[in-house]
Amino acid sequence: MTYWLSVLIFLPLLGGLWIGLTGHSRATYVRWAALTVTGVELLIALFLWWGATPGEGGYLYILRIPWIPAMGIQFLLGMDGISLLLILLTALLGPVAVLASWNAVHHNWSAFAATLLATQAGIMGVFLSLDLVLFYVFWELMLVPMYFLIGLWGHERRLYAAYKFFLFTVTGSLLMLIAILGLYFLHGEQTGIYTFDYFALLHTDLPDKTGMWLMLGFFVAFAVKIPLFPLHSWLPDAHTEAPTAGSIFLAGLLLKTGTYGLLRFCLPLFPEASADFASIGMALGVIGILYGALLALVQEDMKRLIAYSSISHLGFVVFGIYAWNQESLNGAILLMLAHGVTTGAMFALVGMLEERSGTRLLARLGGLLSPLPRLAVMLLFFTLSAMGMPGLANFIGEFLVLAGVFQISPGLAIAGAMGIIAGVVYLLWMYQRAMLGETNNDQTWVDLNRREILALGLLAIVVLWLGLYPAPFLDSLRIPVTALIESNPGQ
Amino acid sequence: MRLADLISLIPYLLLATGGLTLLMMGIGPKRVSTRRLTNVALVFLLLGAATTLLWEAPREVGGLLVADSISRLFTPFFMLSATAIVMLSTSYEPLRGEVREEYLSLILFATLGMILLVSSHNLVNAFIGLEILAIPLYALIAWRPERDGAIEGGVKYAILAGFSVAFFLYGVALIYAATGTLDLAALGAEPTSKHLLPVAVTLILVGIGFKLALVPFHMWAPDIYQAAPSPITALFASIAKAAALVFLIRLLCLQLPHIWEVLLPLLWGLALISMVAGNLLALHQQNLKRLLAYSSIAHLGYILVALAAGNSLGQDAAFYYAVAYTAMNLGVFAVVAALALPDHDRENLKDYQGLGRRYPIVGFTMGICLLALAGLPPTAGFMAKLLAFGAAIEAGHIMLAVIAGINTAFAFFYYLRIIMVFYSDKTTDINATPPAQGTHAVLIIVSLFVIGLGIFPEWLLESIKMP
Numbered sequence: 042m043t044y045w046l047s048v049l050i051f052l053p054l055l056g057g058l059w060i061g062l063t064g065h066s067r068a069t070y071v072r073w074a075a076l077t078v079t080g081v082e083l084l085i086a087l088f089l090w091w092g093a094t095p096g097e098g099g100y101l102y103i104l105r106i107p108w109i110p111a112m113g114i115q116f117l118l119g120m121d122g123i124s125l126l127l128i129l130l131t132a133l134l135g136p137v138a139v140l141a142s143w144n145a146v147h148h149n150w151s152a153f154a155a156t157l158l159a160t161q162a163g164i165m166g167v168f169l170s171l172d173l174v175l176f177y178v179f180w181e182l183m184l185v186p187m188y189f190l191i192g193l194w195g196h197e198r199r200l201y202a203a204y205k206f207f208l209f210t211v212t213g214s215l216l217m218l219i220a221i222l223g224l225y226f227l228h229g230e231q232t233g234i235y236t237f238d239y240f241a242l243l244h245t246d247l248p249d250k251t252g253m254w255l256m257l258g259f260f261v262a263f264a265v266k267i268p269l270f271p272l273h274s275w276l277p278d279a280h281t282e283a284p285t286a287g288s289i290f291l292a293g294l295l296l297k298t299g300t301y302g303l304l305r306f307c308l309p310l311f312p313e314a315s316a317d318f319a320s321i322g323m324a325l326g327v328i329g330i331l332y333g334a335l336l337a338l339v340q341e342d343m344k345r346l347i348a349y350s351s352i353s354h355l356g357f358v359v360f361g362i363y364a365w366n367q368e369s370l371n372g373a374i375l376l377m378l379a380h381g382v383t384t385g386a387m388f389a390l391v392g393m394l395e396e397r398s399g400t401r402l403l404a405r406l407g408g409l410l411s412p413l414p415r416l417a418v419m420l421l422f423f424t425l426s427a428m429g430m431p432g433l434a435n436f437i438g439e440f441l442v443l444a445g446v447f448q449i450s451p452g453l454a455i456a457g458a459m460g461i462i463a464g465v466v467y468l469l470w471m472y473q474r475a476m477l478g479e480t481n482n483d484q485t486w487v488d489l490n491r492r493e494i495l496a497l498g499l500l501a502i503v504v505l506w507l508g509l510y511p512a513p514f515l516d517s518l519r520i521p522v523t524a525l526i527e528s529n530p531g532q
Numbered sequence: 533m534r535l536a537d538l539i540s541l542i543p544y545l546l547l548a549t550g551g552l553t554l555l556m557m558g559i560g561p562k563r564v565s566t567r568r569l570t571n572v573a574l575v576f577l578l579l580g581a582a583t584t585l586l587w588e589a590p591r592e593v594g595g596l597l598v599a600d601s602i603s604r605l606f607t608p609f610f611m612l613s614a615t616a617i618v619m620l621s622t623s624y625e626p627l628r629g630e631v632r633e634e635y636l637s638l639i640l641f642a643t644l645g646m647i648l649l650v651s652s653h654n655l656v657n658a659f660i661g662l663e664i665l666a667i668p669l670y671a672l673i674a675w676r677p678e679r680d681g682a683i684e685g686g687v688k689y690a691i692l693a694g695f696s697v698a699f700f701l702y703g704v705a706l707i708y709a710a711t712g713t714l715d716l717a718a719l720g721a722e723p724t725s726k727h728l729l730p731v732a733v734t735l736i737l738v739g740i741g742f743k744l745a746l747v748p749f750h751m752w753a754p755d756i757y758q759a760a761p762s763p764i765t766a767l768f769a770s771i772a773k774a775a776a777l778v779f780l781i782r783l784l785c786l787q788l789p790h791i792w793e794v795l796l797p798l799l800w801g802l803a804l805i806s807m808v809a810g811n812l813l814a815l816h817q818q819n820l821k822r823l824l825a826y827s828s829i830a831h832l833g834y835i836l837v838a839l840a841a842g843n844s845l846g847q848d849a850a851f852y853y854a855v856a857y858t859a860m861n862l863g864v865f866a867v868v869a870a871l872a873l874p875d876h877d878r879e880n881l882k883d884y885q886g887l888g889r890r891y892p893i894v895g896f897t898m899g900i901c902l903l904a905l906a907g908l909p910p911t912a913g914f915m916a917k918l919l920a921f922g923a924a925i926e927a928g929h930i931m932l933a934v935i936a937g938i939n940t941a942f943a944f945f946y947y948l949r950i951i952m953v954f955y956s957d958k959t960t961d962i963n964a965t966p967p968a969q970g971t972h973a974v975l976i977i978v979s980l981f982v983i984g985l986g987i988f989p990e991w992l993l994e995s996i997k998m999p
Contacts, residue, residue, distance in 0.1 A: 109989060109990055110990070111990055111993055111994075148957075174918070177909065178909035178910055178914075181908055181909050181914075182908075182909060182910075185903065185908060188948065189955075192948075192952055193952075193955060200952065203948075203952075204945060204948070204949075207944060207945075207948060208941060208942075208944065208945060211940075211941045211944050212937075212938060212941040215937035215938065215940055215941050216934070216937060218918070218921065218937065219921060219925065219930070219933050219934055219937050222918075222921055222922045222925045222933070223925055223930070225922070226922070226925055226926050
C-alpha cells in the first residue's frame with residue numbers, strides 16, 4: 042500500500058514524459074491522455090484516503106527506501122492528515138487544469154501537458170517527502186516546469202514574469218538549502234548520526250540563536266512562496282501572465298506549499314524559535330491580509346485582482362498558523378483547501394471569460410449576465426465563497442482562524458476581520474463591473490459548454506462539501522494538529 | 533621494472549604510440565581516409581581507457597606516477613571524454629576536411645598530458661604533464677588559421693600559458709630549495725616550520741589558477757573560448773581544466789594538508805571573487821561561448837568554496853564537482869559544436885533561437901546540461917553544489933555558503949535565459965545538415981551521465997575513497 046505514495050509522484054512524471062515524447066502534433070490524443078493521467082491520479086488519491094488508517098505518530102503511510110546512505114539521504118515519503126488533504130487538493134486540481142486549458146492552449150499541447158504533469162508531480166513530492174534533501178529536490182523540481190508554463194504559454198509580458206517568479210523563489214530556496222545543511226551538521230555533531238531524516242531531526246537540540254537563524258532560512262523560502270509582504274511582488278505578475286492552468290496551479294497549489302512548509306518544517310523543527318517569532322509571523326499575516334485587500338480594491342485586471350486577494354487570503358492562513366492553537370490551525374488548513382478550490386475555480390472562470398471576450402479588464406467587461414448566464418452563476422457562486430459566505434468553503438476557515446486568534450489578541454483579530462470586509466467590497470465590486478450593468482459589446486456569446494461545467498462542477502461540489510460538512514476533513518486533521526500544538530513550547 | 537609497473541604504464545604508452553602512429557600514417561604516399569584516422573584515434577583512446585581496469589591500485593611507479601583511486605577514476609574518464617571530443621570534431625562543420633593526422637595526434641598528446649598530470653607523484657612530472665597538455669592546445673586553438681581571431685587566440689593563450697608555467701616552475705624551484713625533494717610523498721612528510729613552502733605552493737596555485745581561469749587570472753578565458761573551434765573549447769573547458777583541478781586537489785588535500793590549512797584564507801578569497809565576478813560578467817553577456825566561459829569561472833569559484841572548507845567532505849566535494857563540471861561543460865559545448873554553421877560557430881544567443889525545438893535531442897541535452905550547471909536537482913550539478921555548500925557549512929563558513937547560494941540563484945537567470953532562447957517561438961535559419969549520428973550519441977551519453985551521476989552519487993563518492 043505504501044508504494045502507492047511513490048506512484049502519486051511518478052505517475053504524472055512518467056505520464057508527462059510519455060506524452061511529451063509521443064504526442065507531437067496530436068493535440069486531441071494528448072488532451073485525453075493528460076486527462077486520463079490526472080484522472081487516475083485523482084482516483085489513486087481518493088483510494089489512499091479511503092484506505093487510510095492512522096499509524097505511528099499520526100502518519101497514515103510511510104515509505105522508506107535508502108538512497109544515498111553515505112550522506113544519510115533517503116527516499117522517505119510519508120502522509121499524515123495534513124498532507125493527505127493537500128494531496129487530494131493537488132489531485133483534484135489536475136483534471137480541472139487540463140479541462141480548463143482544453144482549447145485555451147493553441148500551440149505545442151504535448152509539451153504543455155508534459156510541463157503541467159511535471160509540475161503536479163513536483164507538488165505531490167513536496168507534500169509527501171519527509172527527507173529534507175528529497176523535499177528540496179521536489180521543491181526545486183516543481184519550480185522549473187512552472188517557469189516554463191509561464192514563460193512559454195503565458196501572455197504578453199511572460200518572460201519578465203517568469204524570471205521574476207523564478208529568481209524570487211530560487212533565492213529563497215537556496216537559503217533554505219543552506220539552513221537544511223546547517224541543521225544536518227548540527228544534528229550530526231550532537232548525535233553522531235548524519236541524516237536528513239525529518240523524524241530524527243525533530244529532536245535536535247538547538248542553541249537559541251542558531252535555531253532562530255536556521256528557522257529564518259526555512260521561513261524565507263516559505264514566505265516567498267506564500268507570499269508574505271514584502272516578498273510578494275512576483276505573485277501578481279506571475280498570475281497575470283500565466284496561462285489559465287498555470288494560474289490554477291500557482292494559486293491553488295504552489296502557494297500552499299509555502300504554508301505547508303511552515304506547518305511541516307518551521308513549527309515542528311524549530312518550536313522555540315517559532316514561538317519567539319510567532320508575534321512577527323502574525324503581524325506579517327495581518328499586514329498581508331490588509332495590504333492584499335487594499336491593493337485588490339484598485340485593480341482593473343481581473344487576474345491581478347484575484348492574485349491580490351490570494352495574498353490577502355494566504356495572510357489569513359499565516360495568521361492562523363502562528364496563532365498556533367486548536368481552532369486557528371484547523372482553520373488555517375481548511376482555509377488552504379478552500380482557497381485552493383475557490384481561487385482555482387475563479388482563475389478557470391477568468392480564463393474562460395477571456396477566451397470569449399478577449400480581455401480581462403473590468404472596464405471593458407460588463408452586462409454579461411444575460412448573454413452568459415451559466416458562467417455568471419458559477420462566478421457568483423465562487424465569488425460568494427471567496428468572500429466568506431457562510432455555508433460555502435472559505436467561511437469555516439476564516440471563522441476558525443479568527444476564533445483562534447481572538448484568544449490570543451482580540452486587536453489583531455479585529456484587524457483581520459477588516460480584511461474580510463474589504464474582501465466583500467472588492468469581490469462584489471468586481472462581480473458587478475464584470476457581469477452586471479450595461480453591455481458595451483455586441484458580439485455573439487457562447488455560454489459554458491459541458492466540459493467547462495464539468496470542471497467547475499467538480500470544484501463547486503467540494504466548495505459545498507467544505508462549507509456544509511467539513512467534519513471528515515477536520516477528522517483527518519485531529520492527530521497532526523494535536524501534535525503541532527503539543528510541540529508549542531508556550532502551551 | 534616489474535610487470536605490474538608495466539601494466540600501470542600501458543595507458544600512457546598507448547596514447548604516446550597512438551599519437552605517433554597517427555603522424556606516421558600521414559607520411560605514406562597514399563592519402564588515408566579521415567574515417568580510418570578517426571577510428572585509429574578512437575581505438576587507442578578506448579584501449580587506453582580499458583587497460584586502466586587492469587591496474588592494481590594503489591601502486592607507485594618509479595617515484596614518478598601513482599596509480600591510486602584518483603588516477604584510476606580520472607584517467608579513463610579523461611580518455612572517454614577525449615573520444616567524445618574526437619567524435620565532435622569529425623562532424624564539426626567549420627573543420628570539415630581539417631581533422632587529419634596532426635589534429636588527432638595533438639588531441640591524443642593533450643590527453644596524455646592530462647593523465648600524466650592527474651597521476652603525477654613528482655612535481656617535475658606534473659610540470660611535464662602540464663606542458664604536454666598546453667602545447668598541443670596552442671596549435672589546436674588556432675586550427676584553420678584563416679578563421680577570425682584564430683591566430684590571436686592561439687598567441688594569446690601561448691603567452692599567458694607561458695607566464696603561468698613560469699609561476700609554476702618558480703614555485704617548484706622554491707619547493708626544491710626549501711626541502712631538497714620534489715617527490716610529493718616526501719614533501720608531505722616535511723615539517724610545517726618551513727615558511728618557504730606556503731610561498732612556493734602559492735606560486736604553484738597561481739600557475740594552476742591561470743589554467744583554471746580563476747579571478748584575477750581569468751582574462752584570457754572568454755577570448756580563447758570564443759576563438760577556438762567549439763570541440764577544442766569543449767576540450768579545454770572541460771577535461772583540461774579538470775586535469776589541472778584534480779592535480780591541485782591532490783597536491784593540496786592529499787599530499788600537503790598542512791599547507792592547505794595555511795592557504796585556506798587565500799582559497800576563501802579566490803572562491804569569493806571568482807564566483808561573484810564570474811556570475812556578474814555572465815549576467816548580460818550575449819555571446820554564448822563567452823557567457824559559458826564566465827559561467828565556468830563561477831563554477832571554479834564554487835569548487836574553491838569546497839576546497840576552502842579544509843575538511844574531507846570538501847575534498848570529496850571538489851572531486852565530485854570536477855567530474856560533474858567536466859560532463860556538464862562537455863555537454864553544452866558539444867551542443868555549440870553540433871549547431872555550428874558551415875564556416876563558423878553561432879556566436880550570439882539570438883542565433884540559437886528555436887533550435888531546441890528544431891533538433892529535439894540537441895535541445896534536450898542543452899536543457900539538461902544548463903539546468904545541471906544551474907544546480908537543479910536531480911542532476912549532478914545539484915549534488916555537486918550540495919556537497920560543496922555542505923563542506924563550507926561543516927567548516928563553519930556560513931557567510932561563504934550564503935554568498936555561494938545567492939550567486940547560484942543569480943546564475944539561474946542567465947542559464948534559464950539560454951534555455952528560453954533555445955525554445956523560443958521564432959526560429960533562426962537552420963543548418964543545412966542536421967547534427968551527425970556520432971554527435972547525437974555523445975549528446976545522449978553526456979545527458980544520461982549528468983542525470984545518472986546526480987541520482988546515484990554514491991558510485992563516484994565510493995570510488996574516490998582513499999584506502
